[in-house]
Structures are given as structure tokens and as C-alpha cells.
Amino acid sequence: MTGPGTSAPLTVGTAGHIDHGKTALIAALTGVDTDRLPEEKTRGISIALGYAPLRLPSGRRVSVVDVPGHERFVRTMVAGATGVDLYLMVVAADDGVMPQTIEHAAVLTALGVTDGVVAITKADVADPGPAAEAARELMGDVEVVPCSARTGMGVPDVAAALDRVAARVASRAGGGGEALLHIDRSFTIRGAGTVVTGTLWSGSVARGDVLTLLPRDMPVRVRGVQVHDEPVERAEAGQRVALNLAGIDRRAVGRGDVLAAPGAVTPSTVLDASLELRDADHGMRVHIHHGTREAPGRLASLGDGLWQLRLERPVLARRGDRVVVRSVAPPDTLGGGIVLEPHARRHGPRPDFVARLERLRRGEPEPEPARAEPAAAADSAAPEDPQLSAAALALEERLRAAGHEPPSEADLGDAAAEIPALRDAGRAVRVGRSMYAHPDAIADVRDRVVAIVESEGEITLARLRDELHTSRKFAQALLEHLDAARVTRRRPDDSRILSRHAR
Numbered sequence: 001m002t003g004p005g006t007s008a009p010l011t012v013g014t015a016g017h018i019d020h021g022k023t024a025l026i027a028a029l030t031g032v033d034t035d036r037l038p039e040e041k042t043r044g045i046s047i048a049l050g051y052a053p054l055r056l057p058s059g060r061r062v063s064v065v066d067v068p069g070h071e072r073f074v075r076t077m078v079a080g081a082t083g084v085d086l087y088l089m090v091v092a093a094d095d096g097v098m099p100q101t102i103e104h105a106a107v108l109t110a111l112g113v114t115d116g117v118v119a120i121t122k123a124d125v126a127d128p129g130p131a132a133e134a135a136r137e138l139m140g141d142v143e144v145v146p147c148s149a150r151t152g153m154g155v156p157d158v159a160a161a162l163d164r165v166a167a168r169v170a171s172r173a174g175g176g177g178e179a180l181l182h183i184d185r186s187f188t189i190r191g192a193g194t195v196v197t198g199t200l201w202s203g204s205v206a207r208g209d210v211l212t213l214l215p216r217d218m219p220v221r222v223r224g225v226q227v228h229d230e231p232v233e234r235a236e237a238g239q240r241v242a243l244n245l246a247g248i249d250r251r252a253v254g255r256g257d258v259l260a261a262p263g264a265v266t267p268s269t270v271l272d273a274s275l276e277l278r279d280a281d282h283g284m285r286v287h288i289h290h291g292t293r294e295a296p297g298r299l300a301s302l303g304d305g306l307w308q309l310r311l312e313r314p315v316l317a318r319r320g321d322r323v324v325v326r327s328v329a330p331p332d333t334l335g336g337g338i339v340l341e342p343h344a345r346r347h348g349p350r351p352d353f354v355a356r357l358e359r360l361r362r363g364e365p366e367p368e369p370a371r372a373e374p375a376a377a378a379d380s381a382a383p384e385d386p387q388l389s390a391a392a393l394a395l396e397e398r399l400r401a402a403g404h405e406p407p408s409e410a411d412l413g414d415a416a417a418e419i420p421a422l423r424d425a426g427r428a429v430r431v432g433r434s435m436y437a438h439p440d441a442i443a444d445v446r447d448r449v450v451a452i453v454e455s456e457g458e459i460t461l462a463r464l465r466d467e468l469h470t471s472r473k474f475a476q477a478l479l480e481h482l483d484a485a486r487v488t489r490r491r492p493d494d495s496r497i498l499s500r501h502a503r
Contacts, residue, residue: 008171008173008238009062009237009239010063010169010171011062011063011064011084011085011199011238011239011240012063012064012065012084012085012087012116012162012166013064013065013067013081013084013087013108013113014026014064014066014067014088014089015077015081015087015088015090015104015107016089016090016091016100016104017091017095017098017101017104018068019095020090020091020095020098020101021092021121021122022066023066024150025088025090025119025121025147025149025158026050026054028149028152028155029054029064029155029158030052030053030054030055032052032053034051034052034064049076049080049184049185050065050066051063051197052066053228054159054162056162056163056166057156057163058163058167060163062162062166063227063228063239063240065080065084065199065240066080067080067104074103074104074107074333075287075289075326077107078107078289078294079256079292081104081107081108081111082182082184082290082291083182083198083200083201084111084199085113085115085166085171085172085238086113086116086117086165086166086169087108087116087117088117088119089108089116089117089118089119089135089139090118091118091119091120091131091135092122092126093120093121093122093123093125093128093131093146094122094125094126095131096130096131097131097135097137097138101135101138102138103332107324109335110276110322110324110333110335111322111336112338115165117145117158117161117165118132118135118139118145119144119145119147119154120132120135120145121149122148122150123146123147123153124148124150124153125148128146132144132146143165145158145161171237172201172202172237173236173238173239176202176203177203178202178261178263179200179202179203179205179209179211179260179261179264180200180202180203180258180260180261180264180265180318181200181205181211181241181258181259181260182199182256182291182292183196183197183198183253183255183258183259183292184198184199184255184292185197185198185255186250186253186255187250188250192223193244193246194245194248194249194253195243195244195245196242196243196253196257196259197241197243198240198292199239199240200235200236200237200238200241201237201291202237203237203261204236204237205222205225205241205243205259206225206235207222207225207233207234208221209221209222210262211259211260211261211262212260212261213252213253213257214257214258214259214260214266215258216252216257218248218252219262220245220247220248221246222243222246223244223245224243224244225241225243225244226243227239227240227241227242229242243259251448251467251468251469254447254448255292255447256291256443256447257293258291258293258316260316265316265317265318266316266343267314267315268311268315268316268343268344269297269310269311269312269313269314269426270310271288271308271309271311271315271317271323271339271342271343272307272309272341272344273306273307273308273309273323273337273338273340274305274337274338274340274361275306275335275337276305276335276337277307277325277335277336277337278335280325280335281299282299282300283298283299283300284298284299284327286299286325286326286334287325287327287328287331288309288311288323289323289326289336290315290321290322290323290324291321293315295311295312295443296312297310297311298310299325301349302348302357303349303354304358305337306340306349306354306357306358308346309325311426312426313426313439314440317342318339318342319341319342319360320338320339321338321339322337322338322339323336323337323338324336340357340360341357341360388427391415391417391418392418392422392425394415395412395418395419395422395428396422396427396428398412398415399422399427399437399438399441400440402437402441403438404441404444404445404470404474404478405471405474406435406436406441406474406478407436408435409434409436410434419436422436427439429442429481431477431478432477435477442478445478445482446482446487448468449464449479449482449496450498452464452467453488453496453498454498458491458495458496458497459495460494460495461475461476461494464479479496487499
């Protein structure tokens with residue numbers, strides 16, 4: 001990681017309540033309208049993540065990620081805030097601090113984003129003083145700048161304040177490490193093929209590099225690299241990048257996936273972490289946000305701010321990564337913290353396990369061998385995941401290969417005997433009464449359904465069938481699974497919208 005400077009890449013993330021003028025302020029700062037979807041234009045609110053380059057007064061160029069402010073899209077906000085280096089919190093003078101202002105501040109804290117600027121927008125229609133005072137109380141010692149995107153008043157001052165903060169923030173560029181990109185968008189460009197975007201967390205990416213698409217474990221070649229629509233030979237950590245990928249269909253990649261150097265990171269469903277949470281209990285069902293990926297799971301308390309996260313779908317975390325924890329109902333941000341062990345065994349608060357995590361939390365070096373706990377060390381009250389047999393692993397690969405067409409028990413024949421072991425290990429999901437799918441396939445369907453509903457307002461069985469290139473039978477089973485999981489809600493005409501639990 002490089003120190004502060006005038007040219008090292010940085011990414012700025014917006015935050016703030018709906019209708020407080022984030023997108024209008026970014027347009028005034030950059031000349032770019034980050035609302036690109038027709039529905040955003042029609043409704044006058046941000047729904048998806050938006051991006052723009054910002055030239056600061058010093059001449060330095062930084063990337064901006066503009067996030068939605070509506071409470072329905074906090075999960076999208078978290079995906080956008082992942083990987084940012086500093087924030088631009090927007091508070092309207094006529095409203096002041098509002099619920100999403102507070103929740104977005106909690107997300108920034110959980111992600112460890114401590115440097116930024118508060119812009120008090122709409123200062124031409126209301127006294128900015130009360131809002132500025134409330135913002136300082138919420139955000140602490142931070143520059144607060146009154147402005148108006150409509151009149152232009154104070155907009156240069158916001159840019160100057162961001163410039164001052166950026167000058168003291170260390171960039172991730174040049175910090176070494178292997179290439180790692182958490183994907184937040186994928187699309188197709190005519191004549192170019194599949195393109196994915198994200199903030200490069202570490203390492204660098206160049207044209208011709210071969211990376212691994214995870215969690216599918218698929219090698220892909222980088223055909224081209226762009227930074228804010230400009231072709232470059234190599235992109236560095238901290239930059240917003242677009243990668244043109246060779247030989248892969250857009251439908252095979254989406255938000256929540258990861259592109260990484262081979263072996264840089266592997267999927268995991270059990271993490272040990274140091275978390276600062278409010279109103280959290282042992283056994284509580286939560287949503288864990290890591291990178292641009294979200295996973296439902298449960299909390300297991302280990303005491304003194306140490307927790308184990310037991311997830312229902314894999315994440316791609318490394319030691320030291322940040323996670324955000326949100327409650328399921330009502331949806332709210334409980335806090336977050338740092339991953340200490342990204343590939344943990346299931347265990348309880350045994351003194352030896354806790355002592356090791358305390359050492360990791362203090363930053364002490366790991367003794368050799370790094371992970372030598374014998375199987376007998378598992379806590380009797382919370383046994384380890386069972387060791388999967390060769391037959392179970394073979395069944396897992398069969399489910400993975402089946403993708404969006406989950407086989408039934410009858411289809412599986414004798415191999416169905418391994419289903420209980422796979423389900424206990426979180427590597428098989430029951431769909432309907434007798435079908436079974438791999439968690440990655442279910443996660444992919446969920447992500448696609450959420451993206452379609454957020455973009456188009458609803459999804460029908462026929463729309464999902466066409467999206468997945470499958471039959472009506474499988475599309476119906478998968479939609480009904482999402483209904484049962486409270487991701488979608490069925491309407492009288494059989495179309496689906498998002499349940500409030502999925503937003």
C-alpha cells in the first residue's frame with residue numbers, strides 16, 4: 001500500500017438518505033449523471049450503483065461510486081461501499097440527518113472507512129446550520145461543507161475538501177498482493193463481449209492475464225482493461241476498472257462473483273471474526289455482506305466481541321477483510337468488523353480456540369503449524385462439519401454441474417444417500433419437495449432475480465425461464481424456492497416482486 005499522494009488511485013463512495021441530492025451533487029462535481037436506468041429517470045431515484053471520474057482541484061483524478069439512498073437498496077449500497085477509500089456523506093439542509101444517513105454511517109464504520117467529507121446540500125433552500133451540527137454529531141471530526149447542486153454554490157468547496165482528505169489517505173496501489181476484484185456489475189457490449197466492473201482490491205490486472213472466476217473456479221482471460229472508459233495496459237489496486245473477458249457468457253458471471261489470481265482466495269462458509277455489533281444474540285439469523293456478495297447465516301458468540309459466522313452460501317474472504325452484519329427482520333445494519341480466520345472449523349468458545357483468535361486480533365504472528373488443531377479439538381457442544389466422503393464430494397460436483405436444473409432424489413439414485421451429509425455441510429439446498437441444488441446455483445438465481453426486479457420492477461416465470469435458458473418446470477421450482485426464502489413475493493398475476501426482507 002502506498003502512502004498519501006497526488007496521483008495514487010483512490011475511490012470515493014457516496015452515502016446518505018434518499019432524495020438528499022447525492023446524484024445531483026456528483027453530476028455537479030463531475031458532469032456525469034450516474035443514473036443510467038430508465039426506471040431511475042422515471043422515478044427520480046437511484047436504484048443501481050453509478051460511477052464517474054472526478055478531477056480534483058489539485059489535478060488528481062479519483063473514482064466515484066454513487067449509491068442508492070432508499071432503505072430498499074441498502075444491500076446495493078453496501079456492495080458499492082465495498083472497496084472505497086473515503087466517503088462523501090450527503091445530508092440535505094431541509095431534512096437533516098435521517099434514518100438512512102444513520103444506517104449508511106454504520107455501514108461505513110463497519111467497513112473501516114473513516115475519512116471523508118460531509119456535504120450539506122440544498123443550502124439554497126434552508127439554513128444548513130442545524131443539519132451541519134447533526135452531521136458532525138453523527139460523523140465526528142469531519143469537514144462539513146454547505147452547497148447547492150442546483151445553483152453551484154459551494155460545489156467547488158466540496159471538491160477542495162475531498163482533495164484535502166484524499167491527500168492524507170493511503171492508496172492500495174503498489175501495496176503488492178495478488179489481483180482481486182469483487183464484481184459489482186456485468187453486461188455485454190456489442191462486438192466486445194462480456195464486461196465486468198468493480199473496484200480492484202489488490203494487485204494489478206493487465207490485458208492477457210488469466211484470472212480465476214469464483215466461486216465457479218473457472219479460468220478466464222482478460223481481453224481488455226479500461227479505467228473510466230479509457231483503455232489502459234494495466235490497472236492498479238484502488239481503481240474502478242472494467243474488464244473485457246474472453247470466452248465467457250455474461251449469464252455466467254454477475255455481482256457477487258470474484259476475479260482473482262489463481263489460488264489467491266477460496267470459498268468458505270464458516271468465518272471467525274472480531275465484530276462490533278448492537279442487539280445481536282447467539283444463534284441470531286443475519287445477512288453477512290462481504291465484498292459485493294451477501295450470504296444468509298447465523299451468529300455464534302465466542303465472547304468478548306469474537307463471533308463465528310456460519311453461512312448458508314460461500315463468501316470469498318481473506319484474513320483482514322471487512323464484513324457488514326445486517327438483521328433479517330426488520331432489516332437493519334447491526335455493525336461489522338474484521339475477518340480473523342476465513343476458513344474456520346465450527347467450534348464454540350473453547351479457551352484454546354479463543355486464545356488463538358485473540359492473538360490474531362492483536363496482530364500477533366501465527367505459530368507454526370498455522371492450523372494444526374486435531375479433529376478431537378472440536379467443541380462438544382458445536383461439532384465440526386463432518387468430513388465429506390468421496391461419494392458426497394462426487395455428488396456435490398454433480399449438483400454444481402446441474403446448475404439451474406436441480407435433479408430430484410429419483411434422478412440421483414443411490415447417490416441420494418449422500419444428500420444429508422451435503423446439506424449438513426451447507427453444500428446442498430433442497431428445492432421444492434425432492435429437488436436438490438448446489439448453493440452456488442441458488443445464489444446465482446437469487447442474484448439474477450434481484451437484479452431483474454430492481455431493473456424491471458418485477459419478474460415472471462417466463463422471464464426467469466428465458467434468463468436461465470431452462471424449462472418452465474425448473475424456473476417455477478426456483479421461483480417458489482425464492483418465495484419460501486422470502487426473497488420474492490408472489491402477486492395475484494403470478495409475477496414476483498422483491499420481499500422487503502431481500503432489500
